Amino acid sequence: MTRYVLRRLAWALFVVWAALSLVFVLVHGVGDPAAATLGPRAGAEQLREFRRKHGLDRPLLEQYARYVAGVVRGDLGTSFRDEQPVSRVIATRLPRTLLLGALALAFELVIGLGLGIFAALRRNTIWDTGTVALTFVGISAPTFVTGLVFLYVFAFLYGWFPVGGYGVDALDHLRHAILPAFTLAIFGAATYARLMRSEMVEVLGSDYVRTARAKGASRLRAALAHAARNAMLPVVVLVGLQLSTLVSGAIITEQIYAWPGMGRLAFEAISALDAPLVLGVVLVTAATVQAGNLLADIAIAALDPRVRMTG
Amino acid sequence: MMDPRAWRRFRRNRGAIVGLALVGLVNAVAWIGPAFAPFDPSEQLEGGTDPQTGAPVPPGTHLAGRGTLWLGADEVGRDELSRLLAGTRISLLVAFGATLLAVALGVLIGILAGYAGGPTDTVAMRSIDLLQSLPFLLVAIALNRVIDRPDLWVLCLVMGGLSWTTLARVMRAKTLQVRELEYVQAARALGAPAARLLLRHVLPNAIQPALVLGTTLVAQMIIFESAMSYLGLGVRPPTPSLGSMLHSGQQWLTHQPVLVLAPSALIVATVFGFNLLGEGLRDVLDPKD
Numbered sequence: 300m301t302r303y304v305l306r307r308l309a310w311a312l313f314v315v316w317a318a319l320s321l322v323f324v325l326v327h328g329v330g331d332p333a334a335a336t337l338g339p340r341a342g343a344e345q346l347r348e349f350r351r352k353h354g355l356d357r358p359l360l361e362q363y364a365r366y367v368a369g370v371v372r373g374d375l376g377t378s379f380r381d382e383q384p385v386s387r388v389i390a391t392r393l394p395r396t397l398l399l400g401a402l403a404l405a406f407e408l409v410i411g412l413g414l415g416i417f418a419a420l421r422r423n424t425i426w427d428t429g430t431v432a433l434t435f436v437g438i439s440a441p442t443f444v445t446g447l448v449f450l451y452v453f454a455f456l457y458g459w460f461p462v463g464g465y466g467v468d469a470l471d472h473l474r475h476a477i478l479p480a481f482t483l484a485i486f487g488a489a490t491y492a493r494l495m496r497s498e499m500v501e502v503l504g505s506d507y508v509r510t511a512r513a514k515g516a517s518r519l520r521a522a523l524a525h526a527a528r529n530a531m532l533p534v535v536v537l538v539g540l541q542l543s544t545l546v547s548g549a550i551i552t553e554q555i556y557a558w559p560g561m562g563r564l565a566f567e568a569i570s571a572l573d574a575p576l577v578l579g580v581v582l583v584t585a586a587t588v589q590a591g592n593l594l595a596d597i598a599i600a601a602l603d604p605r606v607r608m609t610g
Numbered sequence: 611m612m613d614p615r616a617w618r619r620f621r622r623n624r625g626a627i628v629g630l631a632l633v634g635l636v637n638a639v640a641w642i643g644p645a646f647a648p649f650d651p652s653e654q655l656e657g658g659t660d661p662q663t664g665a666p667v668p669p670g671t672h673l674a675g676r677g678t679l680w681l682g683a684d685e686v687g688r689d690e691l692s693r694l695l696a697g698t699r700i701s702l703l704v705a706f707g708a709t710l711l712a713v714a715l716g717v718l719i720g721i722l723a724g725y726a727g728g729p730t731d732t733v734a735m736r737s738i739d740l741l742q743s744l745p746f747l748l749v750a751i752a753l754n755r756v757i758d759r760p761d762l763w764v765l766c767l768v769m770g771g772l773s774w775t776t777l778a779r780v781m782r783a784k785t786l787q788v789r790e791l792e793y794v795q796a797a798r799a800l801g802a803p804a805a806r807l808l809l810r811h812v813l814p815n816a817i818q819p820a821l822v823l824g825t826t827l828v829a830q831m832i833i834f835e836s837a838m839s840y841l842g843l844g845v846r847p848p849t850p851s852l853g854s855m856l857h858s859g860q861q862w863l864t865h866q867p868v869l870v871l872a873p874s875a876l877i878v879a880t881v882f883g884f885n886l887l888g889e890g891l892r893d894v895l896d897p898k899d
Contacts, residue, residue: 314743321744322752330756439882441833443840443853444874447860451871455864550747551837555860565748566841569755577752584745592743 300600307596311589318585319578323366326574328359335572336379353379370582376575378568385579388564393583395465395472396553396560399483400545402476404538406484407491412527412534414488415495419530420522422500430492437489446482446555453478463557479556483549487541491534498530539595542587619894626890632883636876640699648677649689651696652848655679658687666690666866681868685858690869697850698876704765704845705831711770712831713777713824717816720781725789725808735782738775746772750834751843760846769834777823781816788815818895826888829881836877852877 326332333349334341341349350356354365369376375385418430454462466475502508503526511521549562557563561580568576620626649655657673659666666683669690673679681690723734753768788794794811802810832852838844839853847854852873859869 310739314740317740318744318749322749325752325756330758435885436878436882439829439885440878441836441881443837443856444877447856447863447870448874451863451867550751551840554841566751569748569752570843572755581745581748581752584748585743588743588745 303600304597307593311593314589315582315585319367319370319582320363322578322581323363324359326572326577327355327362330572330574332379332572332574366578375579375582378576379573380571380576385575388576389561389579389583392559392561392564395558396549396562398472399476399480399549399553399558399560400542402473402480403483403487403545404542406481407487408538410484410488411491412495412531414492415530416499416522416527418492418496419499419503427496431496434489434492437485437492440485442482442486442551443555445485446479446552449478449482450555463555465557465559475556475558479552479558482555483545483552487544490541491537494537495530495534498533499526502526502530536595536599539591539598542591542594616894620890623890623893625886626894629883629886629888629890632879633887636698636880636883637702639695639876640702643695644692644699647689647692647695648680649692651688651692651850653689654687655683655689656687658683658689659685666862666869668866669868681872682866684855684869685862690872693850693855694852694872694876697852697855697873698880700762700845700849700851701832701835701853701877702880704762704769704835704851705828707762707766708769708773708831708834709824709827711766712774712827713820715770715774716777716823717781717813717820719774720778721785721808721812721816723778724782724785725804725812731782734778738778741772742775747834747837751838751841754838754843760849762845762849765835765838765844769831769838773827773831773834777820777827780819780823784815784819785812788812822888822892822895825884825891829884829888832877832880832884852880 333346333353333355337345337349347356354362357365366376373386375389377384378388414430414434418427421427421430450462454460460478461475464475466472499522503522505526508521508526511525512518516525549558549560550565551562552558553560553562554566561584564576565580565584567573568580644651655673655676657667657671658679666685666687667679669680669682671679671682679689679691681694684690684693719734723731750768750772754765757764757768788811791811794807797807797811835844835851836853836856839851840857842854842857845851845854847858855873856870856877859866859873862869
C-alpha cells in the first residue's frame with residue numbers, strides 16, 4: 300500500500316510539474332507578456348525596460364530555471380500588473396473559492412443522493428422517469444446558461460438573492476455564495492443522482508437486502524441503512540475525482556456572479572497575460588486537482604485490494 | 611457493421627428519437643436558417659438602438675421600410691434573430707470540426723497504442739493520463755489567449771487537440787480485445803500484414819464506439835466552445851456564436867433578457883439533443899451494456 304501511495308504521489312507531482320511547464324512555455328515562449336501588460340501603445344523603449352526589469356530578456360531556459368527554483372523555495376514571484384506577491388493574491392482568493400466549492404459539494408450530495416435514492420425506490424414509475432429526465436437536463440445545461448438564468452430569475456425578478464458580488468461579512472458572504480454554489484452544483488448533483496440510482500437499483504436486488512427485509516427491517520430502513528450505505532461507495536470515489544471540477548469549474552460561475560475567487564483570478568490573469576499570476580493559478584489549481592485525484596485513488600485502493608496489484 | 615435490427619430498436623427508443631429530432635431541428639436552424647434571415651447579421655441597423663438610452667430595441671420592433679426585428683436588436687443594434695441563426699451555424703461548425711479532429715486522433719492513437727503494445731502503448735497511455743489531469747478550461751483559454759488569432763480553425767485545433775483522450779482509451783481497449791480474437795490471430799498466423807489487419811479487422815470494430823462517443827463529444831464541444839466564447843476567449847466579436855452572444859448579451863440581462871435566453875435555449879437544446887442521441891445510439895448499438 301505504501302509503495303502504491305508513493306508511486307501515485309510521484310505521478311501527481313509529475314503532472315503538476317508538467318502542467319506548470321506547459322503553461323510556462325505557452326505564456327513565455329509563445330505569448331508576449333510584456334506587450335500584453337503594457338498594451339498596444341507601448342513604445343519600444345518601454346517594452347525593453349519592462350522586459351529587462353522582469354528578466355524577460357533572458358533566454359527562455361534561464362527564465363524557466365529561475366522560476367522553478369523560486370517555486371521550490373515557495374516564491375511565486377510578483378504580479379506584473381500591480382506588483383503584488385502572487386502568493387499573497389492567491390492566499391486571499393483561494394479561501395473564497397473553497398467556500399463556494401464546499402457549499403456546492405454539500406448541495407451536490409444532498410440533492411444528488413436524495414434524488415438517486417428516491418428514483419431507485421420509485422423504480423419504473425413516472426417519478427423515476429421524471430427524475431432521470433431531470434438529471435439529463437442537469438448534465439446538459441452548462442453553468443453559464445443556468446447561472447445567467449438563475450441570476451435573472453432568482454436575483455433580479457424575485458430578489459431572493461443578491462445580484463452577484465462577495466458581500467461584507469461572514470453571513471453576507473454565505474448569502475452571496477448560495478446562488479453561485481447552487482449553479483456550480485447542478486452538474487455534480489445530476490451526475491451523482493444518476494450513479495446513485497443505478498447503484499441503488501443493483502444493491503436493492505441483492506440477497507443481503509432481501510435478508511434484512513426478511514428479518515423485519517422496514518422498507519425504508521432496508522433501503523437507507525443497508526442498501527444506500529453500499530451504493531454510496533462508488534459515489535464517494537467519484538466525489539474525490541470531481542472535487543477538481545469545483546475548483547477549475549468555478550471560472551465560469553465566478554465570472555457570472557462576480558465572485559472574486561480563484562476562477563475569476565485565473566480569467567483575469569490569462570486575459571491580461573500576467574505571467575507570474577497565470578503560472579501561480581495553474582500551479583495551485585493543478586495541485587488541487589491532483590490532491591483530489593490522489594485521495595480518490597487511495598480510497599479506491601483501500602476499498603479494493605485488486606487495484607493495488609495492477610495500478 | 612450495423613445490425614439490421616438496430617434501426618427497429620432505435621425507433622422504439624423514445625430518448626433517441628427525441629434526440630434525433632432535436633439534432634435535426636438545430637441543424638436545420640444552422641444550415642438552412644441563415645438563408646431566411648431577415649437581415650444581414652453584421653449590419654448595425656439604423657433605429658436598432660434607442661437614440662436616447664442606447665438600449666437595444668425590444669422584440670417585435672418594426673423598422674419602417676426594413677422589416678420586423680422579431681427578437682429585437684442586440685447591444686449595438688443588429689438583428690438578434692439573424693445573428694442567432696448565423697451564430698448557431700458557427701457554433702455547430704466549430705463543434706463538428708473539433709469533434710472530427712478529436713475522433714480522428716482518438717481512433718488513430720487508440721488503435722496504434724493497443725495494436726503496437728510495449729513502449730508505444732505506455733507512452734500513449736501516460737500522455738492520456740497527463741492530458742486528462744490538466745486543468746482543462748484553464749489550459750484551453752490560456753492556449754487560445756496566447757495564440758491570439760480569432761480564427762475558427764485555431765479554435766477547432768485547440769478544442770479537438772485536448773479532447774481525444776476518452777475515445778483513445780476506448781479504442782485501445784477495443785483493439786486489445788479484437789487482437790486476441792481467434793480469427794484475427796488466424797489471419798495473423800497466415801501472414802496478413804499489420805496494415806491489413808488493422809483496416810479489415812480492427813477498424814470496423816471501432817466504428818460503433820466512435821459513433822457513440824463522437825455524438826456525445828459534439829455536445830461537449832458545444833459547451834466547450836460556448837464556455838470559451840462566453841469568457842471572450844473563443845469565437846471573438848463581431849463573429850456571432852452562441853457563446854459570444856451570451857457574452858455580449860449579459861450586460862442587458864435585466865433590460866432585454868431575450869438576448870441571454872434565446873442563445874441559452876439553443877445551447878441547451880443542442881447539447882440535450884446530442885446527449886440524448888448519443889445515449890440512444892449506445893443502447894441501440896450495444897444492447898449488452
